[in-house]
Amino acid sequence: MAALKGPPYNKSHMADTKTVAPKEGPGTRFWNWLTETQVWTSVFRHGRPDSDRNRVLVMLSNVFLHLHPVRLRKSGVKLRYTWCMGGLSFFLFLSLTLTGLLLMFYYRPTLEYAYTDIVGLREHVPLGIMREMHRWGAHAMVITVWLHMFRVFMTGSYKPPREFNWSVGVIMLVLTLLLSFTGYLLPWDQLAIWAITVGSGMARATPFLGHEGPGAQLLRLGDVPLIHAYDDARFALLGGSFVGEGALLRFYVLHCVGLPLVIAVLMAVHFWRVRKDGGISGPL
Ligand code: HEM
Secondary structure: OOOOOOOOOOHHHHHHHOOOOOOOOHHHHHHHHHHHOHHHHHHOOOOOOOOHHHHHHHHHHOOOOOOOOOOOOHHHHOHHHHOOHHHHHHHHHHHHHHHHHHHHOOOOOOOOOHHHHHHHHHHOOHHHHHHHHHHHHHHHHHHHHHHHHHHHHHOOOOOOOOHHHHHHHHHHHHHHHHHHHHHHHOOOOHHHHHHHHHHHHHHHHOOOOOOOOOOHHHOEEOOEEOOOOOOOHHHHHHOOOOOOHHHHHHHHHHHHHHHHHHHHHHHHHHHHHHHHOOOOOOOO
């Protein structure tokens, strides 16, 4: 009450004007206490969006609501400009993360169980829905990311000031393909084993890091070469010199933990840059 300013009131005056004090139950008191704690105010930096100022603060400080900047070019929200391919890629990534997590409850990455677990997921789950959503979602994401990159290229959006975000995008494209590649081995069928045998063979030719790659011969101490078939990039990828148990485990960890973590961090950087670069580009 000390904070109230105005003419001094006496009880009879209050009774005349019939002022009704707002009811303050234990729920309201708890809510007021909660929203003033340091923990709450460090997470939510705005009040309820009931004024223009608070509405702007909500938009500015919420990464999901502020995925697009507060001010937008009309073209930026037109489907025929962006094709929504970036948004679709993000949606597919989220859905793949969710279905992938569910698959982790059932799939065991060992030579004994990998194949039978996948067959089980296909045969015993109605319509094999979980695995099919993950598999088709992965195919779709590769397509949407390519189309997104194509749109960005065709609208000249790789030019300054967006060249940094283009580079982040290129890394994400590589990571998307690596996610597909590592996931391909997990069913442990003949197709998977031989496809990864051929694919990982390419790591032999990585510049400097593959023992048959350009520059590998330059990495030597005197007469002793530093990169061999048994410690080069292919060996690191497979955890051995052929596609076996070590490869299956490494691909599993890379597929479920390593690559998704890196791409998720890069996506946050990507969206933040879209905002910082002045929102989605305009037509050429
Ligand atoms: C891997 C998944 C990716 C996701 C989830 C993603 C997501 C997005 C989203 C949501 C936008 C906002 C505009 C839009 O939807 O078109 C965007 C813009 C942009 N992206 Fe991506 N992106 C990905 C990959 C890439 C790739 C591969 C490149 C290029 C190599 C790229 C380069 C850009 C650039 C330069 C912009 C700004 C475009 C503009 O201002 O018009 N992104 N991205």
